[in-house]
Amino acid sequence: MKKSSFIVPPGVPMISGPQVIIMGDKVTLTCSVNSGKPDPSVRWLRDNTVIDETYSIVGGITTNNYTFTASANEQFAVFECQSENGLLQNPLSRTIFVEVYKTPRSPVLTGPTEIISGTPTSWTCTSDGGYPVQKLSMRVGNSAFSTELDTKTAFDRNTQTYTVTGTLSWAPTTANNGQTLYCDVTHPETIGPNNPQTVSLPLTVKSPLDVDAPQTQFNPTTGETISLTCIITSGTATQVRWYKNNKLVIMAANLRLSGGNANTPSLTITQVQLTDAGSYICEATDGSATRNTTTITVSPKGRINSILFYVHDMV
Structure with missing residues (x-):
């Protein structure tokens, strides 16, 4: 007696891999599909363009691993995985949205290092190139400024990064002579929660003549x-x-x-x-x-x- 043949549609694609990645990281997105009858093809697309059609079948699972190095081009990209074996009118698909986190460049602190005691003075600290937005603070020694520090944030749509500028308005006294002014930038998403980027200026505060x-x-x-x-x-x-x-x-x-x-x-x-x-x-x-x-x-x-x-x- 002849065995009857049958066809089975593939399963819905399952995607694994990081949704948040860091600039420069090597990233692999994996799409896995329970094989049907016949075995399906699995491919990756971006912006409706096929970018990878290589797949393997092991134990009834069809898998396509797409590997790339994260760059600015991947920021906010949507990757689509499709599977089909000719049974369904349209391929089955699933998408993943990717954010590329970027470490801000080292901050730049500018302003005078020699000040007359009691003289209102300004310093500026700038941090750019970060995503998501970085946090900027300033301190003298271990004493952090609050109301004296004004911070402004701008988003560059071309580079998809943030620039944070802090302006410190403060009148040092002779008690601050020999101390150090610091600007700290924290970005836990890329450099960890306890690893700030820090720049500094030495302070010489003179008595008023x-x-x-x-x-x-x-x-x-x-x-x-x-x-x-x-x-x-x-x-x-x-x-x-x-x-x-x-x-x-x-x-x-x-x-x-x-x-x-x-x-x-x-x-x-x-x-x-x-x-x-x-x-x-x-x-x-x-x-x-x-x-x-x-x-x-x-x-x-x-x-x-x-x-x-x-x-x-x-x-």
Whole structure:
């Protein structure tokens, strides 16, 4: 007796493989189908274009493994697996949607490293090339900023990546001198939850420059020596100059003058003369700020020679 023949449609395709992948990873998408009668073909398509028609049949299971290296081209791609053995009018199919996660590039931190204490200052940290969106934070030492940090996020449709920019507005004090400003970018999807990308800048915070003249009136007698005191009460002066009646004092032009510089701010006048009378100002600068003392007035007096009178008694 002759055995009857029969045909059976294939099973619905089953897809295995990662839906979320990381840029540069080698990825394999596997499509498996319970074989029918006759054995079905299994193929992969993308955008209605066949990309792989190779398959194998083992133990009644037809399998097609499609392998590729993840690139930007696979971002948001839809891969379709089809199986058919000629029994059904249309092939059976199943799809998988793929996201490509991208590690952001190393952040860039810009801004000054030398600051005057109490001066409002801005720093900018930029992180780009990430997907999904990365998180950016800034800190000094281990103290994180909150309200001082403004972050903005932009999505580039061409590269399918995010750019995050953080702008820090902060006025350091001398307590922050020698500390380090950090920008941390976290992206747990690609570099793990405890492995931030970190860049930093060292901070040098200087005291604000200030000067003082403790004595503002001098009434010397000609021939005496006086010192017009100028004290740098805070900060560090890189240059000190003196003015007399709003004109710069040229130290080298008068050998009776000494001091009046960053190392010795006070101005010493030896052998005071009547021509030394006037209004003096000490000016100090640290390269970014300039400070002046109040006006110092010098009013020399002429020396009175004593005349000795001999009185002779007249007999």
